[in-house]
Amino acid sequence: MGARPWPGGRRAEHEGQPVTPVCVVDYGAGNLRSLRTGLERAGAAVTVTDDPARVAAAGRVLVPGVGAAGAAMAALERRGLAGAIRDAAAAGAYVFGICLGLQLLFDASDEDDVPCLGLLPGRAVAMSFADRVPHMGWNDVTPQADHPLARALPAVCYFAHSYAVEPAAAGSVLGTTELGGRPFASVAGAGRVAGTQFHPEKSGPAGRDLLRAFLRWSARAA
């Protein structure tokens, strides 16, 4: 727990390393321990919270995700966290989604046919093109844009999912991964909202580099 939350948007020095505050949204998705450790190793001061007021006021919001879209959106709405994430984004926060968390940033998901946070145009669709679902294991992530996150790419990262995002704007595809002979968006984003379909916190050193790229990108402008 050692990390203290720093005032939103400011960088501080901690043992010679820049420490960047990140607020991880806890909506009962489980397994936030590895994510916290992964972020801390990348140089973040992590706050895990289910308090909408703290999420809304944060400068960097991380949306984790495990499970199904319908249950996750219901949990976010019930706790007032969906509105808090939108408020944070509207106030200029960096919002970063991981796995299901990335899918929730889009308009809607075909999984449970549920409306999502609507921070990125597009939707999550079933991966009918894959010969095996879930897409499970380590796969290549290839950069598709000149973006600060793409500095951690190319990389081989860990995936575990059955749905993938289809951004409405081609420019929002920041990285792709191939499955069943077809590329899908494995890193996506626009403005200060972005995320990865893979799990950086489970992708060894490659994942740590990606989280570090997120911290650098979001710290630069803050």
Place this chain on the structure above:
Amino acid sequence: MLRKRVIPCLDVRGGRLVKGVRFRELRDCGDPVDAAERYAAAGADEIVWLNIAAEAEAWRELLEAVERAAERVDIPLTVGGGIDRPERARELLLAGADKISVNSAALRTPELIDELAERLGSQCVVVAMDAARGDGGWWTYSRGGMQPTGIDTVEWAQEAARRGSGELLVTSIDSDGGRRGYDLELIGRIRERVRVPVIASGGAGGAGDIVAALRAGADAALAASIFHDGETTPDDVKREVAACGLPARV
């Protein structure tokens, strides 16, 4: 390209790593978190912990070990053994496991698979099955391979996938511990009948056996003794896999 995975399997009893022969003559072999961390550094693509403790008090110790692993191991961890109800699966995931595997309890109550998949998501539900050759094919055994169920393994694999298992861990009882290779026919048969990933288990005597299982269609191969005895490492095995023209994370 999606890589074939090489997965060391560790037997744990409560919070301790143990080794033995077919769950007998168990020796304490240290901290399973240390071992998982070593394997991650040595190129393991994932780690599986098989909890072999029956004692109730061991569950709390297992959860504590999973919590420590989540803080130190930055590759996926699957935990199985003793998950007889959804609450236990949820406890493991909240402690930091990435996937859970069920075996005997799913054979007793197949609806458990549906419930786990619905509540937790298919991607973290692994159904493990122990199979032995018999009349007309392979038959499934429960309770650590001790109890015949009369269930056809290939049919059970299809049912488990249909009910929402995101992955199948298939162990050949005939091959297990023999170190003469996996049951390739079993792996091939199941893989052509399901659309979820299949992990081959039981019989690895060296890198060549793992290559053969992956060639036979396994998406991943599980091995224990060849790693624990220090004969080889996941990195060495994966170099061999790559040299044979299969995709590996090297």
